[in-house]
Amino acid sequence: MKEKRSFFQMVFGTNRQPPPQQYTQMQMLNSSPTFYDFAGDGYDSDTVRSTVDAFARNVGKLKAKHIRKINGQIGPPTNSNIEWLLQVRPNRFMNAYIFYYRLATQFLMSNNVFVWVRRDAMNKIEGFYPLNSAGVELLEYQGEMYVRFRFYDGKQYVAPYFDIIHLRRFFFNDDMWGESNKKALNPVLNLIAVTNQGIANAVKSSAFIRGILKFTSMLKPEDMKAQTDKFQADYLSAANNGGIAATDSKAEYQELKNDPKMIDDKQMMAMENKVNSYFGTNDKIVQSKYNEAEWGAFYESMIEPFALQMGLEFTAKVFSEREQGHGNEIVFEANRLQYASNDTKVKIIETLVDRGMMSINQGLEVFNLPPIEDGEKRIMSLNFIDADKASEYQLGKVNKQPATAPKGGEDKNDDGGQPPNPNV
Template sequence: MSEKRSFFQMIFGTSRQPPKQQTYMQMLNSTPNFVDFSGEAYDSDTVRSTVDAFARNVGKLKAKHIRRVNGKIQDANSDIEWLLQVRPNRFMNAYIFYYRLATQFLMSNNVFVWIRRYPGNNKIEGFYPLVSSSVDLLEYNGSMVVRFRFYDGKEYTAPYEDIIHIRRFFFKNDMFGESNSKALKPILNLISVTNQGIANAVKTSALLRGILKFTAMLKPEDMKKQTDQFTQDYLTASNNGGIAATDSKAEYQELKSDPKMIDDKQMSAMENKVYSYFGTNGKIVQSDYSEGEWGAYYESMIEPFALQMGLEFTAKIFSDRAQGHGNEILFEANRLQYASNDTKVKIIETLVDRGMMSINQGLEVFNLPPIENGDKRIMSLNFIDADKANEYQLGKTKAPPEGGEGE
C-alpha cells in the first residue's frame, strides 16, 4: 500500500530540516516580518476583476535567457529558458505561474518564488510561488534565511538567495512592500456597505410596512395575536401581490418606504478609486481599450513588473560569475498584438526594410504561422552603411547603383 503524501511534502520533501539557532534579522527601522492581507480584499468583485485584468496580461509575458557577448545579444536556449517559458514547476504551466505572481504582486505587494534545486549539482528543478500567511527574516551563520508560515500551520525555511522576492509600495520596511490594509480597507468597506444598502432597499421595497389600527377595544393578547397573524399573512415576501385585506375591526395605514440609494456616478467614483489604487481604469478591466490606452497601461504597470522580474530572476538564478559572462533573464511581450492593423503594417514595413525584424516575427504580429526559412532577416537596398556615407559624399567611393550599396 503506497504512503500518502501531502502537497507540502511533494514540494518541499521531508528530509530537509530548518536550520537551528535562528535569530530574528535586525532591521534598520522596521520589523523583520510580513503578514499577508490579501484574503479580504480579493473577496471584492471590483478588486478581483482589476487584479485579473493585470494577471491575464502578465501571464502572456515570455521569458528569455540571453547572453550579452561583446555588445551582441545571443539566445541561450537553455533548460532554464524552457522552464520559464513552458512549465516552471510540476504543477503549473507558464501562464498560470505568471498569473499567480501578478495576483500576489497586487494583493500583498510581495511575491516570493522558491528556486528548488537538485541536491548535489545545484541544477534548478523548478520555480515555486509561495503564498503564506506570514514571513519572517532570520539570521543563520551570518546569512539571511526566510521562514514561511503557511495557512495550515506548516513552516518552511530557505536561504534568501534561493528566494525570488518582488515588491511593490516599497517604503518604510527595509525588506517588504507595504500592506494594502490601511490604504484599501476604507474604500472596500464603503463599497461593501453600499452593496448591502442596495440589496436591503430592494428587499424593503417588496414588502408592506404600516400600522394596524384596531377600531374596537381588544385585550393586549388578542391585539398581539391578530397583529402577528396579519404580519404572517401579508407583511412577508410570500405576499407577492402586495395587497392586504382587513375587516371593520381593524384599519391598516401604510408607511411609505423611501430608501436612499447612491446613483451610478457615485458608484463609479468609488470603483475608480480602486482602479486608481491598482494603476488601471475601467476600460482596461473590461477589455474596451484603444491602442493608446493599452500602450499607457503596458508602460505604467506591466513593463515595470516585467523589468523587476527580469532583474530579480537574473540575480537569483545565476551566480556572479555567470552574470559576468552576460547571462540574463528578460521578460518580453509582443505589444504589437494590441495595435491597429494600420499601425502593425507600418511598423512591420519599417522594421523589415531595415533588417530589424524577420519574416516570421512579422507574421507573428498578425497571429499567422511561421514559414520555412522565415527566420532570415531581409532589408531594402535603399539603405547604406553609415560609415560609408562620408566616402560617398566626398567621391572616394563609387556611388551605389540605384537600389544598391557602394563598394
C-alpha cells in the first residue's frame, strides 16, 4: 500500500531542517522578530478583489529571463534550467502565470511575499514555492539568519533567510517586514460594507407596506393584539405580493411613508476610488477601459517597480556571489507594445526594423502573428550610414580612387599647369 503524504511533506519533504532547539530568537533594532500576516479579510470585499486581480493578472504576464552580462554585452546563460522553471513551471503545483499571480496578490494583500527556493542535495534548484503562513519569526543560528514559518494547520518549517525570496511593500517602521494593511485599509472597507448593507436593507424594506392600525371601537388588549397579528400576517408579509391591505369598519389603517436614505453613486464611487488609489490603480485599469497612455502610466507606476524588485531579489537568492560576479542575472519584462494602438505599433516597428534593432519575428510577435522561417534575421535600410564615416561620405572620400594617367603618359586632364577655373 502506498504511503500517504501530506501537502506539507510534498513541498518541504521530510527531515530537511535542523532541530528547532538549536535556534535563538533574532534581536532586532526597532521591531519584534515575529511578524503576523494580515489575515486578508479585505480580500472578501469585491472592490478589493477586483482591484488586486487587475494588478495580479497583468503581473502574471511578465516573462522571466536568465541573462548573463559579459563586458556590458548580454550573452547566453549557462543554466537554462533556471529560465525554464521561471518561465514555464516554477514548482510542481503551479504554472508560471499562476505563480506570479499568487505573488502579486500576496504583495498587495499582506505587503510581504515569501518564496522558498527549494534545492536538492547537490544545491541544484528544484522549484520555487510561495509560502502563505500564519506567522513568521526570525531566528539566529551560528551567526546566520533563519526564518520559521508557522502555518495555519500548526506545522512549522525553518529555512535560511538567504533561501527565502522576500518582497516587501510599505516598508517603513519595521526592520524586516512591510507594514500591515489593517489600520490603513479597514476604515474604508468597513464604510463600504455598511453602505452595501444599507442598500440591501433599503431594498428589502421597500417591498413591504408599513403603517398604524387604528381601531374605531374599544377592544380588549388581547383582542387588539390578535387583530394586529392577523392583519400583519395577512398583509405585511412577503406573501402579500400585491402590496394592498383591506380593512372593515372596525379598524382604520394609516400608512407610514417609507423613505430609506442611501448614498448616491458619486459618494460610492469616491469610496471605491480610495481603495483603488491605495492599491495604485483606477477604475479604468480595473474594468479594462484604459487607453495606451493610461496603461503606460499603470505599468510604470505599479508593474515595473514590482518586476524590478523581483529581478533584484531573485538574482540575489538564486545565484551565489561568484555567479553574480560572472554576470548572471534574473530580469522580468513584458511586451508593452501589445497594449499600444495599431498606429503606434506600425510606426515603432518601421523605425526599429529599418535600423536593424528588431527582427522580423519580433515585429510579428507585436501583432500576435506566428513567426516565419529565417525571421530572426535583422534587416536594415540602406538609407543609414555608420556615424563614424558620415563626415568622410559628405566630403566624397569614401572609396574614392586616385585618378590614373592614360596610356602613353599623357593626362587628358592636363591643363598646362594653369590653375582650375572656379567658374567652370
